[in-house]
Amino acid sequence: MKKEPTPRQRQALEMRAKIQSAALTLFNREGFENVSVEEIAQTVGCSVGNIYHYFKSKDELAIRVTQMVDEAYTDLEQSYLASAVPGREKLLDFVGRSLEISARDEMLYKAFIHGLRYPEQAVLKKNDTRVYFRLLRELVDICQKEGSIHPSYDPDALVEDLVVLHRGTLFEWRIYQEGFDVAKQGRRMAAALLRGWQTPPAET
Known part of the structure; x- marks a missing residue:
């Protein structure tokens, strides 16, 4: 115990x-x-x-915030990858749960909205060492393989769109906190994106 x-x-x-x-x-x-x-x-x-x-140093402070962000999503990554639930449902669930994580922790909220202007240890730098981005990419890949996202889309571009959705929803929640269901709103908007991504992108 x-x-x-x-x-x-x-x-x-x-x-x-x-x-x-x-x-x-x-x-x-x-x-x-x-x-x-x-x-x-x-x-x-x-x-x-x-x-x-x-x-020990100012650098350690920055690194520790990076680790906090990663730790918040590590358990989710393991559970999603082990689950047999369709990728679309996993992705929508992750959008909602990740928004809840950011909204309930002031430090994670700041880290997600702003990031650190620190070249070696950007809090949410988009690479395979950042759990949030890695998990989003993994879920997008699963969706493309199962057909809920058309394979012609660039997965990195879709991840960027989902990050924009996350930040935008957090901003709205910050303004209208009372009565604003951040997870429900995020899932609703992500579902709309997924519906659009089922068909090939229009040629420009």
Whole structure:
């Protein structure tokens, strides 16, 4: 049975989260290279030594946010790949669940909307090491193989469209939070995209 954290451990977790959130906000607003550890400490309201107690460097702060985003989707990736459910249903479910993940965690919301302006450790850089993008690409590939997405579409372009849908839906949710079902809205819009992707793209 998992033990509940002690008050001291809970306080440490809260401080780490506070530092990460403040750092991410500053990185997004000012650019990674322009933010100092002193500025992060001032924003948090703690000493520079306290920052270094939790993180060895500013780089580690950025890397840890990247890892947080990946961890949020790793379990989903494993469950979808093991499931026999049709790819279309997996993709729609992932759109809804990934929106819920971004909406319920302030730091993941910031990370998804903005990313980090940091060339080596972009929070949601589109490559095979980022779980979110990798899983989207895997689900699109499954849909193309089963026929729910026409094979003539460029899968990378479809992933980009789905990311735009995710960000746009999050923006709408941020404006109209009360009564706005972010997962339901995301699935509805993704279903509309999928209907269009069943037929070959029109020639231009």
